[in-house]
Amino acid sequence: MMIKLIMCLHRRSDLTREEFLDYWQNKHGPFFMENAPVMRARKYVQDQTLSSPMNDAFRQSRGMAEEFDGVAEVWFESEEDLMEAMSAAEGQALAEALLKDEANFIDHARSCAFLVREQPF
Template sequence: MIKLIMCLTRRADLSREQFLDYWQNSHGPFFMENASAMRAKRYLQDQTLNSPLNDAFRQSRNMMAEFDGVAEVWFESEEDMMEAMGTAEGQELAAALLKDESNFVDHEKSCAFLVREQAF
């Protein structure tokens, strides 16, 4: 299994609460309605808490500000993901997801990458 990780920063015109509301109640259901077409096995939203501990972590380690959330999408393999997204349906869906993300995500301040979990 692999995971697509997306570290998300909200659009500047949205509060974190507005961002989380849209992500959870609009984008999440839209994604799940189409997950099988992408061959996504699992989808999680890691929603950043408004907590003074986040400031403490950042300051104690001289880190950049936290993301507003992290999306995790599991796939069987890179090949399976690429095959699904290479279909006409997959390409249409990718365009629709990107368009919907623009309603709440600042893509220039966000990032995405593939990972493989390594348990210890």
């Protein structure tokens, strides 16, 4: 069964949401997709948060923390497959390059990443 890496992203404080989304979609996304085979990624989706009064209403009605600026979803065949790909020299070099590029638009200290398995109902 496939697994998914979820990254919940907050933008750097010096960027507007529009600047964050523009960089993510037009620079980081293409860079990631060019290199997806190195990490054996099967699918990549950017969930870009809308600037909507509905988001404020959800947050306020439930006493929730502020929303993320976006969520990245990356599918892999298995955790073992991902670990094997990222353990190779090419995968380690890519991990460094991705981290460097992410620093251009992501506030890592306020963001999070974790592996999940989808459980359909």
